[in-house]
Amino acid sequence: MANKVKNDAITSRDENFAQWYTDVCRKAELMDYSSVKGFIIYRPYGYALWEMIQAYMDKKFKETGHENVYMPMLIPESLLQKEADHVEGFAPECAVVTRGGLDELEEKLVIRPTSETLFCEHYAKIVNSYRDLPKLYNQWCSVVRWEKTTRPFLRGSEFLWQEGHTIHATADEAREETMRMLDIYETTARELLAIPMVTGKKTEREKFAGAEETYTIEALMHDGKALQSGTSHYFGDGFAKAFDMKFLDKDNQLKYVHQTSWGVSTRLLGAIIMVHGDDNGLVLPPRVAPTQVMIIPIQQQKEGILDKAYELQNQLQAQGIRVKVDASDKSPGWKFSEAEMRGIPLRLEIGPRDLQNGQCVVAKRVNGEKLTLALDETLPEKLATLLDEVHDEMYQKALKFRDEHITDVETYEEFKEVLDSKGGYVKMAWCGDEACEVKIKEDTAATSRCIDTQAHVDGVCPICGKKAKHIVYFARAY
Amino acid sequence: MANKVKNDAITSRDENFAQWYTDVCRKAELMDYSSVKGFIIYRPYGYALWEMIQAYMDKKFKETGHENVYMPMLIPESLLQKEADHVEGFAPECAVVTRGGLDELEEKLVIRPTSETLFCEHYAKIVNSYRDLPKLYNQWCSVVRWEKTTRPFLRGSEFLWQEGHTIHATADEAREETMRMLDIYETTARELLAIPMVTGKKTEREKFAGAEETYTIEALMHDGKALQSGTSHYFGDGFAKAFDMKFLDKDNQLKYVHQTSWGVSTRLLGAIIMVHGDDNGLVLPPRVAPTQVMIIPIQQQKEGILDKAYELQNQLQAQGIRVKVDASDKSPGWKFSEAEMRGIPLRLEIGPRDLQNGQCVVAKRVNGEKLTLALDETLPEKLATLLDEVHDEMYQKALKFRDEHITDVETYEEFKEVLDSKGGYVKMAWCGDEACEVKIKEDTAATSRCIDTQAHVDGVCPICGKKAKHIVYFARAY
Incomplete structure (x- = not known):
């Protein structure tokens, strides 16, 4: 390739993947650091990528009946505390406003780490009858989660995302919505970003704080690590009970609504970089390329x-x-x-x-x-x-890489050997017991990425020897 | 009008304009209140209006060479303090984060009231040569300004807006940009919102904190009060000096950049409501109607x-x-x-x-x-x-109303009489002395909305009797 100039400015992927990643983020002018740790600047090229993703997804959301809204950036501490699991999950990560104007605030306000509580409070006010349902709202905004270790796009104290929050008259409808949005996420990754996802259900340990069930799309990076790239949650009526979200149904009974939430973030930019990039820098799938x-x-x-x-x-x-x-x-x-x-x-x-x-x-x-x-x-x-054609080539290339990095194992020795030798997903039977999941994480730093809900379950959990309940994708992950 | 059903649910405009306004905001389901004072919920219909405005303006911004970026939500206190006039203007309105995660922060962080300082810091880093200029960045986001008295869309502690920030090699180019964006604002109001604006330059007293010159578009509400609806600022090299934004020019000299910023916000929704609405509720100009x-x-x-x-x-x-x-x-x-x-x-x-x-x-x-x-x-x-045709009718109607509410006066008695009898803009000669501006405000609650930069200046200031320097639009305003 006569005209190819090697970009010596960046580290090679196989030499130091983490450094390569940072080099690409900076040299492709996707982002820059600000003077506050974990808060990045989305430069025009990086933001344009996000705008492409937004435009594509926003259209899909609207086609499926969703409406955009904007909720306040600040949440009173007492509101965040209304759902027990939820506050436990988020309280340690909150940025807290204690002064407004020249006054100390009577009640501290938290910058939204996510907006479930705000949507719940609003829904409780505006929904009375089955005629008011479903409510299918989405919000594009930034959220703040105080993180100790941060990396551009992958983990930041502030990131851009969309958060969908819907309420429904029945559990079935809410479950259907949860899966519909997971499907839109998976399709977007495939059709727009040329990224094949592994989809499945999170274990109890890994699910969202306050959810009954969490579904996920997981992408595989060039270094063999997984990246959770989007999640869709079914809440049942847990929040509905905490926030008193009731409606008068057709049968004249007062009932609790059933709820979902779902989100993808600028993490997707990290996925694009680490799935497709090479030693000369970024490689953009054509449909998302500005x-x-x-x-x-x-x-x-x-x-x-x-x-x-x-x-x-x-x-x-x-x-x-x-x-x-x-x-x-x-x-x-x-x-x-x-x-x-x-x-x-x-x-x-x-x-x-x-x-x-x-x-x-x-x-x-x-x-x-x-x-x-x-x-x-x-x-x-x-x-x-x-x-x-380029889109298809890129997708096929990524699919081949992913499929070559899904390994079924039956023993824990095999599990550890595969993880260390080639990485990627290691698929293994699991008893459903959190203790085994924790042991795996402590031994190997691999976490359960998701349960393969389609898989035929057979055999025993290699960790404890008990009968297996699930087939699970494990991987080291970002 | 046989089928017309009077919306008894809302107060009549002429009975209580403030109450009518709030009624329309609520009953047309544009917004709802949240549990934090001054932070509103943009409901689907209200947000859809903002999305229409965004789409229209974003296209105009991009056609004129601007790029979107996203800057951090939080600003270190020390950064905000770098430009003296700027910090003086904004410090009393800041929401301050003092805790992140489980720790008290070493340096307090301010939720952006506006992002000049962040853009300056970034520009100082990335601009070296005349080849890097101009930088024409824009950002869509929400900002927080702690307000004591708040009203939906008109004055809130959080509002949605766009803020453009540009730097240029010469003062001329920056001035040109300032006027270009003012023109885009005025055109958007006319073409999209069917609102005729009065445009002009702010007095020293009314200009933006840190700006050399501020230009404004001012809309006239049905109750005869003005609403500042968008501003475009020329900064000269004031921020450039405070933030050390220098570049190597073609002549091999290190020079300071020249800068602008410009913004419109969800205040425009308030303008749409109060210019066009009637006793049956909202009346939307067709091009912005969802x-x-x-x-x-x-x-x-x-x-x-x-x-x-x-x-x-x-x-x-x-x-x-x-x-x-x-x-x-x-x-x-x-x-x-x-x-x-x-x-x-x-x-x-x-x-x-x-x-x-x-x-x-x-x-x-x-x-x-x-x-x-x-x-x-x-x-x-x-x-x-x-x-x-409806768009044109609405514009002509608003234009007629505005023109009927611009009154030239030569004496202060006339000024006060017009203000109290019919309201609207009162145009009067002014000496340029802030004392006279303050006296008018104290006596009548009217403020200088803008200087008519096209007007022929003659005569004396009716307040002090000194020679007039400017012809100024005065009005009571939101």
């Missing part, structure tokens, strides 16, 4: 080159392709390297010789492959097709 | 009625019209009243007789006028045209 094609003029000072570049830009834009021309005064090699670092799916080179021959060179970021394409009216459609 | 046409079936249980309603919905949607069918089991009169309260621009009635006659009845929310239109293939386009 810029899908970067046109790089060669010898741009020569007559007609820049004109042609802008003409191509217009043609591609008309086809619905997100395209830019890099007309800066940097060298083509420098521009190539920058486009690679930023993971732009296709690079289109156009120089005097190309112009003469009525062609251009298109390079695929994912594998460096180069194509020579005619500069005719078929080009925009060809590139659109090529972008879809 | 639902533009509400189809209300009459005798919907009769065969073919609902089918036709949904068929019409599809046809109108295909024309790009935002349309809903109210197929609930409420009476048509109730549905009419609800659609009115929510300010839906057009109501389309379709019943058995209409179906027979191949026609439907369309009622305009703005004036109750009814049209009988043929149910043929021309209907969608006719309605699209009608929506544009």
Whole structure:
């Protein structure tokens, strides 16, 4: 690959994955640190990625009948304390406001770590009858959770997310909603981000604070570690009882509502980076890439080159392709390297010789492959097709990697051996006892990622020898 | 107007404007109160309005080269204190975080009241050369300012807004940007919200904390009070010096950048309500209305009625019209009243007789006028045209009201008389001395809204008798 310039500025993935990750975050200009630990700046390129995800998901949410709202940023401490499991889960992570204006506050206010309690309080006020149900609300906002160890996008004291909160007349409807949103998350990962997820149910130990059941999508990173990438919770009527959310049903009985919540966050940016990235930087799946094609003029000072570049830009834009021309005064090699670092799916080179021959060179970021394409009216459609092909290639590549890193084991020795030798998911029978889960974590640092709810359960738990209740995906995780 | 049902649930505008306003906010389900004073819940209908404004403006921002970013929610106290005027302006309104997780913080953190300081710190880090300029960043977020007296959308302890922050190589460029954004604000108000603004420059006393110059768009409410609806600030190099934002220019000299910031907030929702609303509730300008046409079936249980309603919905949607069918089991009169309260621009009635006659009845929310239109293939386009006409009518109505409420006066007696008899803007010559501005405020509760920068200045200041420097719009204001 003649024109490929190795980005020496970044650490190699296999040398030091954590450093590689940070290097990509910084050098691709996705983020920067602020002066408060754990609070990052989403730079234009990183925020544009989040905007792409938002636009895609927001459409899906609205198509399935959800409405956006905005709840206050601050929660009175007493409100947060209304549901026992919930407050226990979040209290240690809260940022607390004690002064407002020039006064000490009578009641301390917590910056939302999540907004269940606010939605519950509001729902209790506005819902009276079965006619008012379901309520399908979603909120895009940032939340604050005070974290000791933070990493860009993966774990931060503040992060951007969406949180859906719905209430329903029946448990069945609420369960259906929980699974519908899990499905939207899984589809979004596959269709938009080219990431194959493992989906399943969290164990009691790993479920959300206050939920009856938590479902998850888990992505596998290049280093063999899992990343929880989205969760969908079924609450039953636990919060309804704590917050007195009742409605008069058709049968004239007062009943508690059944509830769900579900969320994905800017963690998805971390998943994109660590699933697809390589030693030259970011590799973006085409559908989420803010810029899908970067046109790089060669010898741009020569007559007609820049004109042609802008003409191509217009043609591609008309086809619905997100395209830019890099007309800066940097060298083509420098521009190539920058486009690679930023993971732009296709690079289109156009120089005097190309112009003469009525062609251009298109390079695929994912594998460096180069194509020579005619500069005719078929080009925009060809590139659109090529972008879809790139998406499929990236998905298949990630799927192959994931599938090669799911290992069924029957003994604990095997479990530990696989975890250390190749990492990834280790699938094993489990008795359902938290003690065995804890032992695994203490011994190996692996946690249960999720229960495979589809699996046929047989045999015994290798830890305690009791009859198995579940087949579980274990992995070391972010 | 036969079918008009007076919404007795709300106070009349002329009886008690403040109560009318609150009634509309609540009954149109735009917002609800939370348990923390000054922090409101943006309900789906209110948030949808904000989303319409966001979508419209975000497109304009991007077309003019701006990029979105996201800065941390929390600002270290020491950072906020770096620019003297700025901290003086905001310190009394800050919400302060003193505890994070289980620990007392070493340095207190302020929830952003505005993010100048964060942008400055970041720009200082990432800008080195003239090649890095301009930086044209914008952020959509919520901010917190501890307010004693709060009113939904108009003044809250938390509100949603956008804040643009740009830096430039020269003062001229920055000034140009300041005016460009003011123009985008004024255009948005006119084109999207059907609100004619008075634009101009703030006096020294009324300008933004830290700015050299502040420009404003001011809307006139039905009760004759003004509402500051958006501001655009030129900072010069004041912040640049405080934050050491320097760059190496083409001439190899280190120079300070020149800076702007500009913002509009959910206050615009308050403007929409108070400019256009009437005694039956909200009246929404068509382009910002989340639902533009509400189809209300009459005798919907009769065969073919609902089918036709949904068929019409599809046809109108295909024309790009935002349309809903109210197929609930409420009476048509109730549905009419609800659609009115929510300010839906057009109501389309379709019943058995209409179906027979191949026609439907369309009622305009703005004036109750009814049209009988043929149910043929021309209907969608006719309605699209009608929506544009409604926009124009609403704008002209608001413009007439505004122009009738701008009164030129030459004496202070006249000033006071006009203010008390008809309200609105009173235009008067002013010496430029803050003492005269303060006296006017103390005597009349009117403040200088803005300087008419286009006006020919002549005569003397009626307060002190000194030579006039400016022609100023004064008004009582929210």
